Each structure stands twice: as C-alpha cells, then as structure tokens.
Amino acid sequence: MKAIVTLLIVGIIGFIQPQNSYSQKKKNRKEKQQIEFAETLKLVESGSFIFVPDRAFPQGGRSIDLTTNYGFLKVTDEKAESDMPYFGRAFQASYGSGEGGMKFKGEMLEQKMEINEKKKSIEYTFEVRDKDYYKIRMTISYGGSTSVGITSNNRSFINYNGKISVPEEENEE
Numbered sequence: 001m002k003a004i005v006t007l008l009i010v011g012i013i014g015f016i017q018p019q020n021s022y023s024q025k026k027k028n029r030k031e032k033q034q035i036e037f038a039e040t041l042k043l044v045e046s047g048s049f050i051f052v053p054d055r056a057f058p059q060g061g062r063s064i065d066l067t068t069n070y071g072f073l074k075v076t077d078e079k080a081e082s083d084m085p086y087f088g089r090a091f092q093a094s095y096g097s098g099e100g101g102m103k104f105k106g107e108m109l110e111q112k113m114e115i116n117e118k119k120k121s122i123e124y125t126f127e128v129r130d131k132d133y134y135k136i137r138m139t140i141s142y143g144g145s146t147s148v149g150i151t152s153n154n155r156s157f158i159n160y161n162g163k164i165s166v167p168e169e170e171n172e173e
Contacts, residue, residue, distance in 0.1 A: 037120040037142035043166065044113065044122055044140060050074045050167040051138070051146055053160035058088040066160075071101065073136070073148060074167055080128050080136070081105040088156040102150055102158070104130040140164060 043049050051073040056064045064087055071084030084102045108126040115122055120142035128134045135151040148160045 033120055033142050036144070040140060040142055040144050040164070041115065041122060043144075043164065044124060047078065048076045048167060049164045051148055051160075051162055051164045053084055053148070053162035055161045056085065056087055057159040057161070059156045059158065061087065066162075071160075075108070076167065078108055079106065080108050080126065082128075082134075082150075084160060086155065086158060088158050090155050091153075102134075102152070102155075104128050104132070104134055106130045138164075 053066050053071050053073075056066055058064070066085065069085045071082075073080065073082045073084060082102050082104050086101045106128045108128060111124075111126045113122060113124050122138075122140040124138040124140060126136055128136065132155075133153045137149045137151075139147045144163045144165060146162055146164050148162070149157065150160075151157050
C-alpha cells in the first residue's frame, strides 16, 4: 500500500512539473514576441527602413521565389523607392523601355499607420505618384516579417512577402 501511495505522489509531481515548464515556455515566448514587436514598431516609426522580398504572389498565378531575383522597397525621409521584379499583366507599357519591374521613386502621400497590439502587427499604407500611381499596403508582424501589396493603375495587383530591416548606410566616395 505504501508503494502505491508513493507511486501516486511521484506521478502527480511528474504531471505538474511539465505543465509548469510549458507555462514558463509560453510566457517566455510571449515576452520575446512583445520585445520583437516593440523593436519592429520603433523601426517603422523611425521612418527609415528597407523591405527585401523573398517571394512574389502575382494575381492569378503561382508564387515565385525571389532569392535569386533581388529587389527592395526603401522608405526614408517621407520618400519611397522601389525596384522589385514584377510578374503579372501590364495594362499599359512603354515598348522597349526595359522597366518591367515595380520601379518608382517619390514622395509618400496619404500615409496611415494602424497598430494592433493584440495581434502584434502594424498596417502601414501610403501612395506614391511617379510615372504611375502606386498604392502600397504593408502588413508588418512582430518579428519584421512583412507582406507588401502593390496596386497600380497600369498593372495588375501583386503581393510580396519578406522582411523589413534597418537600411544599410551608403558610403559616398
């Protein structure tokens, strides 16, 4: 009988211990997410960051791996510059221009930022008028993972996934 009681007590202790460990891991993960979200929010609010896509999702097509097709969307000082590959339908294009990507540079208009503390995400939208009109919607998660959707007057919608980070300083010589 003593052996059964001892075995029962050891079993209860063994059952309680892993649950406490799981609770601690979950708490640590939430704290880590909160720290990453604060860092990401600080980066976006600084107004100076770069988005580098690793996958493109053209409308009505398969996703395309961009690890060998470098592109970027850079936001600095109320201006945006983009040079990302484009896959999809162009409604109007200049013949022989050689500018097949989502290339634009200009002042950011109609900027809006919405912060969702519960989901630890940021919705950042703005418009750029260069040779065309571009509406950019960025959904930024707590670790810097970002989804960028671009709407244009002359091209079908395209979405990119990637990460935002601090832009590298360009050395002027």
